Amino acid sequence: MRARGKGAVRKDGTRGDLLVTVEVSVPKDLSGRARDALEAYREATAGEDPRAELFEAAKGA
Structure with a gap:
């Protein structure tokens, strides 16, 4: 990846x-x-998109 x-x-x-x-x-x-x-982790995070916050964080950095 390139930052x-x-x-x-x-x-x-x-x-x-x-x-x-x-x-x-x-x-x-x-x-x-x-x-x-x-x-248990899969069930606890069902329906969440872990990438959603990454894009927002990248915009602010």
């Missing part, structure tokens, strides 16, 4: 872009307890 204007300061005083790499590790096998926890 425009959030990188290091250049010699001319302007800011460069910050390049971000996100690595996500997803387990292939879950224990029963872990599966129950994920199921």
Whole structure:
């Protein structure tokens, strides 16, 4: 991902872009307890869009 204007300061005083790499590790096998926890989280957040707040935060940053 690229965060425009959030990188290091250049010699001319302007800011460069910050390049971000996100690595996500997803387990292939879950224990029963872990599966129950994920199921409970899914039910608790049903109908919510986690991306909605990200776009608003990005506009304000």
